[in-house]
Each structure stands twice: as structure tokens, then as C-alpha cells.
Amino acid sequence: MSQTGSYHHGDLRAACLRAARELLEEDGSAGLSLRAVARRAGVSATAPYRHYPDRDALVSAVAAEGYRELAVCLAAAHPSPATPDELSAVAVAYVRFALDRPAMFRVMFAEPCDPTSEDRVAATAAISGYVRDIVRGVFPDADPEALSTAVWALVHGLAFLHLDGKLDASTPEVVADRVRAAVRAILAASPSAAARPGG
Amino acid sequence: MSQTGSYHHGDLRAACLRAARELLEEDGSAGLSLRAVARRAGVSATAPYRHYPDRDALVSAVAAEGYRELAVCLAAAHPSPATPDELSAVAVAYVRFALDRPAMFRVMFAEPCDPTSEDRVAATAAISGYVRDIVRGVFPDADPEALSTAVWALVHGLAFLHLDGKLDASTPEVVADRVRAAVRAILAASPSAAARPGG
DNA sequence: GAGCAATGTATGCGGTGCAAACATGAGAGA
């Protein structure tokens, strides 16, 4: 496979995926064009269409890889978080993923694309389930559905606000500190603190 | 101004902005091209460049309008929220804004653009300050910096997850219910519930 | 009324996604 000079590439599908990821890292999602992918794979401009019906399909395939890698990063931060602090570590990893691979993160979440792509739903379901399991363990008394949604949203929002320059992301430390502080603050803020200030 | 048939348009700058917003609503951000804007404004393809140095500048101008309108929507949901429930109402309004104007919301937050654009920073600072004031009022005992960051992130994340199809957004009611439940759940979830299950 | 600067136009370049027609060659069946 992948014989130099042969008419057939051998594994163009995978080569496209690899090229797409490289281009994404180098030039952002704007640089991710099918033509650029084809050039990098050393193939004619329209060859990728044999494997991906359109640009969106290729982008979705890249995004699906991103979801899987995000899951790996989160698991690496802590295999089975059981306390709020350990949950914070996972939150930091999530935000870091977004900041370390901004273009990838945008492709995963900020692209108006078909959300019914099979690859995508499977991969995001995995993340969603992962968050739910953590939340169930850390807050056994809470409504797992509502709270895991909230936790994912909180972390996801932190990632985007940093990514968009709405929050200072100049160093990993300042980001990690802010994420931890935010998680701690919102978990500590009970409505009762407002209703009965003395409580 | 704006005489039909006259060489000079009269107020092309504003016309471009209006056209851009229309195109955004009709075709999403993909349909927002300077050429399309020019066509809609009834002007040559490159005329908009007299008023906007490049595409990003026009998009940023549109986004700045979006920020202002978001602020109006939030204020309309509740002028001065003072309880968690009233805060929830604002959260619902934020998510609804995103779902009602998905392309606009994406332009505001999901576009890899220069975050130092003066219009944008001013407008987002307004939102940030608005959230901080609310949080200060609702949770006087909390760290306002950390908690307002967390609240904005939570709501922002909810908006994106719905927008991306990660959460069911089929009807306004189901969305509103989920947003309220998530806000309530995360505010109720105190770390102590995990540390001392009996408390 | 002359001239200037602001505003709009015409043209052209290199890039894009994608459809349609064509070329190649690996592998199955004879």
C-alpha cells in the first residue's frame, strides 16, 4: 500500500484524514480545504471525493477523531473522579484540550454541521455518558440528568469563553486556576446563601 | 441619501450591515460573503471594501450588533434578577437567543476571529459586567469574579450544547425546562453532599 | 467654478467546492 508513483494510492481515505488534521493544526479550519488535503496527500484535487461525499463529511470524520482524543485526555486527567477536586482536574483538562487544539475544538463544536452524523453522535454520547458517571459518583444525591448537563455545560462554556478571548488565557496556570475557582464557586454557591444570608 | 440610481449609495455602510444580517439569517454564516452583501445592497462586488477592510471586519460589526441585542434580550427577561429563579429566567433567555438566531450566535462566539476588535470587546465587556452585577446581587457572599465567570460559562455552555444538537432542543419548553433544571441542580449541588452524605 | 477626497466601478488573480466525463489497474471468474 501507498506505493510511490502508483496510480492508486493505497489508503487515500486515511491519508486524507491525516492531511486534514495536519492542515487544521497548521492553518486553522480555514486552511482545511479538500484541495489542500488532496495536495498534501499527493493526489488530484477531486480524488478525496471518492472517499468523502463532501467537505462536511471529511470535517465530521476529523471531529469524530477529536471526540475520541478528548475522551482520552479527560480519562488521563483522572480515571475515575470521585470528589469535586478530582472533577475540577477533569474540567481543567477539558479546557486545556480546547486551548491546545483550538481549531480541532472548533471543528468539534463550533461548526454548523449535520449533528446527525453517526460518528459524531456516538462519540459525543460517550463523553456525555462519561460526565454522567462522574457526576453520579461525586454527587449521589443530585438529579444526575440535570447536574451532568450542568457540569458539561459549565466546562464547555469555560472552554469557549477562554477560546474566544473573553477570559484571559495567557498561561496554562491562570486558566487552570480560573477553571478550578469557577467550579468551586458555583458548587459552593447555594441558593440558600441568598435566601437566608446567615445560613 | 440613498437616491435610486445615483452613483453614490448614500449609506452603504449601514446597507451592508443590514444585508449581512439578512443573509446571515437566510443562509447561515456560509452565505455571508462580501459579494452577496454587495449584490443585495445593489452595488458592485468590491464596493463594501470602502467601508470594511475585509470580511472579518464586516462580520465583527454584525457580531457587535448581536452582542447589543443579546444584552437587550437578557434585560427583557428580567431587568434586575435578585433570586436564583430570576437568574434562571435570564439563563433561559440567553439560550433562547442562541437557538432563535443560531447563525448570529455562532458569528458572535464560534468564529475564529480577532478578539481584539474594539466593537467586540466593548460589547462583551457589557455582558460580562451585566452578569457580574446579577451574581453579586443574588449571591452576595460568593467570590463575584469566580462565580460570575462560572455562571456565564454555564449558560454559554448550555446554549452551545443545545445549538450543536448535543441536547434536545425540539421545543422551547423542553429547552427552558432543562436550563432551569441544570441551573437549579448545580446551585443545589454542594461539595458537602459528597463529603458528608448525611448532611 | 476648480479641485480634492470620498465613494463606487471594472478587471483580474488565485483560491474554493463540486459535478461530469474519462483513465487506470487490482482482483475476480473463465
Next chain:
DNA sequence: TCTCTCATGTTTGCACCGCATACATTGCTC
């Protein structure tokens, strides 16, 4: 082993894009 098929690449072409450059028009100032 020979042939035929068809998955996989290529070529060509179209409409669109952002944007740079050179040019035309005209409202305003003096």
C-alpha cells in the same frame, strides 16, 4: 493465464469567493 469489471484516481469545467489594483464619478470646500 486472459479478460472484464469496477473501485479508485484524473481532467476539465463552472460558479463562487476574498481581495488587490487601477479607474470613474461626484459631493464639498475654497
